[in-house]
Amino acid sequence: RLMKDWTAPIYSFFNPVPVIGHVNGQRFHAFSCCTKGCNQSIRRFLDKADAKSTSNMRKHAKKCWGTETVEIVDKAKNATVARESIIEPLCTTGSITAAFERKGKGKVTYSHRQHTKTESRAEIVRWVSESVRPFKIVEDRGFQSLMKTGRPECYIPSASTVSHDVKLIFAQTHKRIARMLQVCQ
Numbered sequence: 001r002l003m004k005d006w007t008a009p010i011y012s013f014f015n016p017v018p019v020i021g022h023v024n025g026q027r028f029h030a031f032s033c034c035t036k037g038c039n040q041s042i043r044r045f046l047d048k049a050d051a052k053s054t055s056n057m058r059k060h061a062k063k064c065w066g067t068e069t070v071e072i073v074d075k076a077k078n079a080t081v082a083r084e085s086i087i088e089p090l091c092t093t094g095s096i097t098a099a100f101e102r103k104g105k106g107k108v109t110y111s112h113r114q115h116t117k118t119e120s121r122a123e124i125v126r127w128v129s130e131s132v133r134p135f136k137i138v139e140d141r142g143f144q145s146l147m148k149t150g151r152p153e154c155y156i157p158s159a160s161t162v163s164h165d166v167k168l169i170f171a172q173t174h175k176r177i178a179r180m181l182q183v184c185q
Contacts, residue, residue: 009073010054012082013061014042031057034087035064117155124157125165135159135166 003017011031018029019041030041042056061070076082115123124138136159137143148154157165 005052007078007080008054009076009079009082010057010061010070011079012073012076012087013065013070014057016079016083033060033064038064040064114151114154120155121157121161121165124162125169128162129166129169135163138162 013034014031015034018031021028021030021043026045026047028043028045030043033040033042040060042060044051044053044056058070061073073082073087127133128135128137138156139159144156147156
């Protein structure tokens with residue numbers, strides 16, 4: 001009955017059907033974040049004045065997806081449109097830069113599923129950049145053996161693709177930092 005009112009685009013970052021629970025006699029809806037690897041749920045107690053507030057959902061979405069993604073979703077007509085046209089494509093075929101937009105803090109976790117092509121590219125770019133590795137390391141026999149043992153279908157980008165992606169991420173980061181510095185002045 002209440003679900004018909006959950007049309008704000010911010011709901012697209014959460015599973016469409018919440019968990020209904022009770023704590024100390026108070027009923028709540030727990031909206032689970034749909035980001036892979038995020039186990040956060042946002043509780044909304046039904047007997048409070050702010051039972052329809054989305055501010056905590058918005059704070060969490062900004063933490064997981066980034067402010068820019070939340071701003072883009074806010075322009076959508078409703079949660080269904082946002083979920084189908086923005087969130088689902090980002091989750092399945094996200095761009096290399098979108099993989100760096102999602103910000104999660106806390107303990108590092110590892111997934112039991114294999115990375116998608118985009119996720120592989122993003123992780124290799126992050127590793128090469130943070131560990132100051134040469135781009136050609138992806139063509140090293142030992143690296144390929146480590147990556148493909150037990151999963152021969154694992155995608156490994158070429159050195160030129162890694163080089164291109166590092167330059168792309170650098171340019172994006174450079175623009176973002178320039179915008180941040182302009183705001184601070």
